[in-house]
Amino acid sequence: MVHDITNPKKAEQPLSNSDELVRLILDSAAEAIFGCDPEGTCLFSNRAAACLLGYDDPTELLGKNMHALEHHTRVDGTPYPIEECPIYIGFQKGQGVHRDDEVYWRKDGTSFPVEFWSHPIFRDGRTLAAVITFIDITERKQAEDALRKSEEFKTRLIACSQDCIKVLDLEGRLLSMNEGGMQALEICDLSPFVNSSWIEFWEGEDREAARAAVQSAGSGGLGRFIGYFATTMTKQPRWWDVVVSPIRDAEGKPERLLAVSRDVTEHRQNEEALREAHLEVARSEERWRAVFENSAIGVALTDLNGHFLATNSAYQKMLGYTEEEFRKLTFLDITYEDHRESNWDLITELFEGKRKQFQIEKQYWRKDGSLI
Known part of the structure; x- marks a missing residue:
């Protein structure tokens, strides 16, 4: 079927x-x-x-x-x-x-x-x-946890912050300051400073920067600058990173200003030290380069495999190769055959820390085929 x-x-x-x-x-x-x-x-x-x-x-x-x-x-x-x-x-x-x-x-x-x-x-x-x-x-x-912690932090900020936190009126007059700020500025009694111009605390260009920050925050924006300001008691100069922002009323209009100043003196000093260190490295490199280039003795720099990284003019003139030609060679390529093994053994001992330096007499092959 x-x-x-x-x-x-x-x-x-x-x-x-x-x-x-x-x-x-x-x-x-x-x-x-x-x-x-x-x-x-x-x-x-x-x-x-x-x-x-x-x-x-x-x-x-x-x-x-x-x-x-x-x-x-x-x-x-x-x-x-x-x-x-x-x-x-x-x-x-x-x-x-x-x-x-x-x-x-x-x-x-x-x-x-x-x-x-x-x-x-x-x-x-x-x-x-x-x-x-x-x-x-x-x-x-993680985001929810971060938000929760952020909200908790905000409630504690004014009470425990070591930043200098101030409330200003729209003209920049000081109304209040947190305890951490008073300690940072070495102020024991704030009353002599209340209703005085916070802008006038600053000098020179910093005063104009403070004025601009107050005006920006008073218009609903954000003002920020880094200024130089001395404490009241010891007159210890400090750098401050200052942010001025509006405190808005129920209708969203600025009614007060919040000025938060953070002491960044150490950071500025570290930046300056790092900048000076970079300059010193650059100067040292320039000095090394000058000695390297102007030395009457042939000098070459190689990697761990013996490939040439840099050669000075004396080295190039002595062996007849250009800088570009050397970069295609290793130092063994130009070393006389009878000296290669002993030379590499010494190099290996350097890599292994068994030697700090060595000095030998050896023969090189020049580009024209002659030995020196």
Whole structure:
């Protein structure tokens, strides 16, 4: 008996293409996706899920109990029974679940915070499976934690900051100063300075910079400058990085100014020392270069493999090569054959720290083929 199976074969082709399309869609998704049956057994997984969980291939997850694999322990390290798992509970109730306060565990035993969504799949009124989508929210949690710490910091800033923090009126008159600022400026009693012009505390170009900063902040902008200002008691001069910003009323209009000054004296001194060090290095290099170029003795610089890096005029004239030609050679190339091995042995001892220097007599091959 013969049956024509052409049509069934053709019918199977679209299904195969459909399965392949689903796989391609899953693997191209940025989110991690896996599906599991009512017992929590993994039915499918995309590459993003395998990657986030520390597996090389999605097939490693197939047939595994996903709760036991990646949701077995709470963030505090205590066991997480599957009966208490929100995905499992949602599965039993046929409900979707969304959480962003739990962790998943990788293959290597490390955990990471996740946000996940679980959606049940129904057929004939029964929950057949669930599709779980999750993302790594480590960066988000870090950002949230940083924001929380920032807000806490702001509440403590005025009380404990060592910066000089002042409140000015819109004309730049001093209204108040924090305790850290008074200590930095060596002010025991602020009352003689209240309602005096903060701008007049500065001198020369710094006074004009302070005036411009006050005007900018009073117009709703931000003023900033670095100025030189001495303390009141010891007259110790210091450099200050100053930022002036508006304090706005309920309507958003500037009603006061906040001036924050940070002592950057040490930083400026370090910058000056570093700048002087750079200049000294440059001067030393110039002196070395002058000696190198003008020496009557042939001098060459090579790397650890003997390749020429630089040669002076005397060395070039002595051997007949140009600087460019030397860069294509090693010092062994121009060393007389009978001297090469002994010369390299001495070089090796230098590299190994067995010698600090050495002096030898040897013969070189000049470019014209003669020995010197």
